[in-house]
Amino acid sequence: MPALPDSGSSSEASMMVSTDGSGTLTSPSIHLFQADMDGFVEDGSLDDNVSESSLSHDDIEPRDPVGQCMDFSKGFTFTEVNTVRASTRKVVCCHFSSDGKLLASGGHDKKAVLWYTDTLKPKTTLDEHVSMITDVRFSPSMPRLATSSFDKTVRLWDADNPGYSLRTFMGHNAVVISLDFHPNKDDLLCSCDGDGEIRYWSINNGSCTRVFKGGMAQVRFQPLLGRYLAAAAENVLSILDVETQACRQTLQGHTKPIDSVCWDSTGDLLASVSEDSVRVWALGSGSEGECVHELSCDGNKFHSAVFHPTWPSLLLIGCYQSLELWNMSENKTMTLPAHDGLITALAVSNVTRLVASASHDKSVKLWK
Incomplete structure (x- = not known):
């Protein structure tokens, strides 16, 4: 893992570096899904009038919209390679297909868009x-994708022929916040809602197979083995046994609500993100549930994260307007201007080695 520089900045990228593991920019922050679920407008969307101006700060420098590049050492670079205006409203989620050829995004405009990753040209729009x-x-494992919505439903789509949804999963009594496919059980889809209810769905017949509590902000299956389901609710991260739904571990340490979670590609490490801290937990044999890395926010609030596809010791953290690159092994960080709004989601393709970022500034960007 290349070392981050101890000091200084690049004039080209307006980078700011700290050696104490802290951020360098300051800005207010908002949670993507407010705890006050009654606060969204009649169509079920959060009010876009929670304006970006309420997030602005006089001491934040204007962002250069062109691609930025950083070179730590030993030839390591991380640069913006493409960008697209993905929506007329805020974008809140994105994900790569397993072969890396498609990127899906969605948000406040009630639509999901499939993009060809090589060109960022749209393939189709899902608008049901x-x-x-x-x-x-x-x-x-299949050419399928799923979307969750404030309309309390989950929809399943054929990625190859996405004209109409294949199924609509109904049963949640609150807005559906997150969902995930099991990595090797082709029939298993999971979703969670704003009341903390988790549902398992049969993809084949469209039925709900199990209902239990424990996830509110995000649910993510452990990759590869799929032994665990990570479920975040308030400031607690639960590790649930996929077979029995028993809670294997309750990981505590966050003081603010957890906004997002992400596994590394091996399924041995799990990162949890709240606005004031990021914690990385070891779930491999012999160290299950141990917090092995922690980064406290000293400035720009955290919101999303993803492990770098090539450097396992590097965690990319989405903040307001910027990406924080955290070298966990040395506990050093670097700040990279990236968007004009909150970076709501990050995704990675282990095939193409691309990273995607989605933002309230209505854009999606690709990085490599």
Whole structure:
């Protein structure tokens, strides 16, 4: 893992570096899904009038819209390679297909868009939801994707022929916040809602197979083995046994609500993100549930994260307007200007090695 520089900045990228593991920009922050679920407008979407101006700060420098590049050492670079105006409203989720050829995004305009990743040209638009889309996930084993929405439904789509949804999963009594496909159980889809209810769905017959509690902000299956389901609710991260739904571990340490979680590609590490801290947990044999890395926010609030596809010791953190690159092994960070709004979601393709970022500034960007 290349070392981050100890000090200084690049004039080309307006980078700011700290050696104490803290951020360098300051700005207010908002949670993507407010705890006050009664605060969204009649169509079920969060009010877009929660304006970006309320997030602005006089001491934040204007952002250069062109691609930025950083070179730590030993030839390591991380640069913007493409960008697209993905929506007329805020984008809140994105995900790559398993082969890396498609990227899906969705958000406040109630639509999901499939993009060809090599050109960022749109393939198709999925527009059957009647409220904002909260999450979008591709199946790791089939040409399928699923979307969750404030309209309390989950929809399943054929990625190859996505004209109409294949199924609509109904049963949640609150807005659906997150969903995920199991990595090797082709018939298993999971979703969670704003009341903390988790539902397992049969993809084949469209039925709900199990209902239990424990996830509110985000649910993510452990990759590869799929032994665990990570479920975040308030400031607690639960590790649930996929077979029995028993809670194997309750990971505590966050003081603010957890906004997002992400596994590394091996399924041994799990990162949880709240606005004031990021915690990385070891779930491999012999160290299950141990917090092995922690980064406290000292400036720009955190919101989303993803492990770098090539450097396992590098965690990319989405903040307001910027990406924080955290070298966990050395506990050093670097700030990269990236968007004009909150970076609501990050995704990675282990095939193409691309990273995608989605933002309230209505854009999606690709990085490599």
